[in-house]
Amino acid sequence: MLKLSRKTEYALMALRHLSGKSAGELTSSKEIAGTYRIPGELLAKTLQQLAREGIVETVQGPHGGYRLKANLNLINLSDFIELLEGPVALTDCSIDNNCSQIMTCTIRTPIHRINEKMKEIFSNTTLAEVMQ
Amino acid sequence: MLKLSRKTEYALMALRHLSGKSAGELTSSKEIAGTYRIPGELLAKTLQQLAREGIVETVQGPHGGYRLKANLNLINLSDFIELLEGPVALTDCSIDNNCSQIMTCTIRTPIHRINEKMKEIFSNTTLAEVMQ
């Protein structure tokens, strides 16, 4: 139904929170979850994923937490979404060819065209812009 | 995950099939389902919905079936998708305000901006173009 997953939403909110902090400052996932009433465990896992991808940095142990690592001006929304929820594809066949309709489908090419335009919007939007 | 539902896919394929027929000619839902290996009952229900919306016309009884009614140049993809699967909204709050995060959310406005661009793409595409 063309909706972003909550995971993506939470990730964006977390990044915005982090980008409001002074450089190097650490924030616990608990603080963020508490502020926005987000399920803590879920946010934690999401932040861990962002850490693996080099978007945030983590410090373990008491007083540990997360802080921004990547430059949000250099990450586009398309890559970010694909990171968290897989390929941006209106249909299965938009990316790979695992679509069950592939042999008989008559709308593949036009849908693909629209898909490209959609991806373009996301590609042309940086995470920094989403934080504004 | 930003994917169209199968219902929408099937509906588009059916419309394309119908638009290949000569004006006034009837096609049974069974013929279409058979051609593209689509579950018959599901396609039938979808066509019935399109009929209620005035996009196709139906004739009951033996030798009955469906034929195009609306001009596909005059229907945009945005309306079509919304007809079949509800509002095009990246988040719950993009349309109504039923989002659970509404009080604390910090990314509402930027997401809304992107949502508008996305809808614009769909609005600027007619069904006729998708049939090409």
Next chain:
DNA sequence: GTTTAATCCGACTAAAGAAGTCGTATTAAT
């Protein structure tokens, strides 16, 4: 007027995906 081949439509079930929870391990400051 009976049979038949189609649409009609709601209710149901099954499958898939998303969201959230839990348990346990690791890390490092105090």
Next chain:
DNA sequence: ATTAATACGACTTCTTTAGTCGGATTAAAC
């Protein structure tokens, strides 16, 4: 040693989507 944080996989629950079924209606053909 204790504590407060991250790390991470497995699990459960919830929601949505996909598909099926049963029975009604319609109208052509015989």
